[in-house]
Amino acid sequence: MARTQWERSTLFLQAATYGRGRKLLDRVRHDLGEDIAHMDPATLSVHGASHLRAAIFAARASDASAAQEHLDAAADAARLLGEDANHYGLEFGPDNVAIHRLGVAVETNDAPEVIRLTRTTRLPSTVAPVRAGYWYIDAAKGLLDHGQCEFWTRAPLRTGG
Secondary structure (H helix, E strand, O other), X not given: OHHHHHHHHHHHHHOOOHHHHHHHHHHHHHHHOOOHHHXXXXXXXXXXXXXXXXXXXXXXXXXXXXXXXXXXXXXXXHHHHOOOEOHHHOOEOHHHHHHHHHHHHHHOOOHHHHHHHHHHXXXXXXXXXXXXXXXXXXXXXXXXXXXXXXXXXXXXXXXOO
């Protein structure tokens, strides 16, 4: 049920009704519980993914502080999970948190963070192409917004094959 509600939040994202989307995701996490130390991996993935989506809602609503809190909570869940996983098709884990950190930095127009993240983040080749695509799109937008065109002449952005 929580995964279905997470999917439903996409409608609020598309309609730019960020407050309603955040409330829905708050309910999802409330229903799952906040004791992440005792969650099974699948529940932890849904919990973490709901924080990532809430971070984007908060960033688009110009609430950078709340966005950062959600990113940090998602990072805590990802650390407990230990690695990227694909429970319920969410592909939640440390790499997805990194992808969303960049997305939030772009949405909140945080140029120093965009530059830092594009210089330090290297996505492994195991990241799904659609997820990596979001990162590259955000990297391009964020860097170009801040006049950082030389970025694209540097080393590869992914590790591995």
